[in-house]
Amino acid sequence: MRRRYEFSPRRFWAIVVKEFIQMRRDRLTFVMMISMPLMQLILFGYAINSDPRHLPAGVLLGDHGPQARTLLHAISNSTYFNFVRELDTEQEAREAIARGEIQFILNIPENFTRDLLRGDRPTLLIEADGTDPAAIGNAVSAARLLLNTAMRHDFQGPLDYLAAQRDAIDLRIQTLYNPEGITRYNIVPGLMGVVLTMTMIMITGLGITRERERGTMENLLSMPAHPAEVLIGKIIPYILLGYIQVALILGAAYGLFHVPMVGSLALLLAATFVFIVAHLAMGITFSTLAKNQLQAVQMAYFFFLPSIMLSGFMFPFRGMPRWAQDIGEILPLTHFLRITRGILLKGNGLPEVWPQLWPIALFAALALTIGVKRYRRTLD
């Protein structure tokens, strides 16, 4: 006779209760499950602004006449541009934009007022950093619209003949580094950092927890070994793996996407080393904190999410509110994006890269220090 296996509500309930108990015991998963959607809501809802304003701009003021001043005020009042500094030379302007201190150079030429009054249509030049096309697009459009209305107040009385003339000023926009505004020039170099962030943390994040789960940790601890030996030893093999990823992405960037590679490849690879080490160190530190492999993976995701959202990869960095930018400045990916875009698209050298490189190195050192401190030599 065949026995029938019936669905038992009591057994079912037993499972439900057990799962609830286990869920409550696993605090970290619980916290993650709750904070993940919250984090996404906050990041998507508040932090991300696809219409970035107050973008830092510099001005090369060749003319100090009243009309030039009016123009500067109008552009500033649009809230898209935030004139952070006055530049003296074209050379100084180029350096500032290469370092990423400013995203625009407003160039008001000599004799601007004179030419304007004569009706000679003086040229107003805006140079924009095109490495992140999404960030500058709206600002550039705003500048165009603005010119037609900004001068209206000035063009009254004796100057009303200028108001009748359309386009009293010849606005020229020059996009530097990525003149066609090709988005993938921005995305592809950024993707290298994103892929490394995700994989490098994950792979070492499992390092210590796997030992613990397989029971080999007890053996490892019974051997005479310094925490730094174990942690750094576990990092090293993955640096190689990181470089394989880098080679693949750079190969694809060059071969498939035709991303220009203006700067020094050697410098890029050197900077990448620091970046890879930073994330491996972070991963191994997570590994010393996590109780099991699942927790380690969750921690890796917890780090990955703000990295991708607040670094300027997904959304223009300067479109985020201050607090989000502050968090972003801590993340290695933020600095690495600036480095890769800077080297590949702007041809930056070490002097421009250094201000972005040391924060990553500092991050790596801190992460590893915490890891070594947290690594327990005993099973206590």
Next chain:
Amino acid sequence: MPDDLAIDVHGMTKRFGALTAVDHVDLAVRAGEICGFLGPNGSGKTTFIRMLCGLLRADEGRGTCLGYDVVTESETIKRHVGYMTQRFSFWDDLSIAENLDFVARMYCVRDRRQAVRETIERLGLTERRHQLAGQLSGGWKQRLALAACMIHQPKLLLLDEPTAGVDPKARREFWEEIHRLAGEGLTFLIATHYMDEAERCHRLAFILQGHLLVHGTATEVIARSHLVTWSVSGPGLVELAQRLRNSSGVEQAVSFGTMLHISGPDAEALERAIAPFRTKPYEWRRIDSGLEDVFIHFMSQSQDGVAS
């Protein structure tokens, strides 16, 4: 402190929250001695061994292991001690040779390659040295583990239930190896559940609920228990055992094949208890108490102590 003590610790204590896993245990083991470490599951054997080799920090206690301070010199102790974990703790995804090589590197063994090669040869695993450790059978895993924790030529070996799940032949070979090594001057502290293994040790230490109950040779331990045992054969032993278990003076009534062993700590009380049954067809004989009887005696005594 006598020079020939490999382990000499006093008042070793380890607490996990409210639980005191090891409670003021003193233990001395002479160099070249095989000390059997006995006790039921959860009695604190593993915790004690882990404190000796620096895997756990003792909350209280002091003493030396191979002459090094167990509290302050645990990193040095690790270099001279071989510790074989209860569970196989070598890397399943490394081959036999790779595991041994890793261990040898970790201990900075001189002439590493040669040491690894010799170990593999001694194990008779030369043919299978590239096999993954995870694919080995239980007996081979245990041999590999023993060989690996000896590759740095330790003077003291702490073995935590090394023969659990190993077949009798492999166990016998294992013990012969232990005795050979002890003859060369190595000291062993071996946690075990098997009474036949306990009998092979020079001396025994019995730990229960974190307390060291008794320490000495097998004969000493049995003598100290003052346990009296009678054996009885005849029909209806199951029923007899049932009835005797309830009488005062009888502590244990255990079946051994066609015999029943009746034990109790008080000889007179025991004789009074069995007197009504000392008739035909039962055959009674007074025998020496076995180690197992003694250990169960200690355990039940201690439980009475806890209950009262």
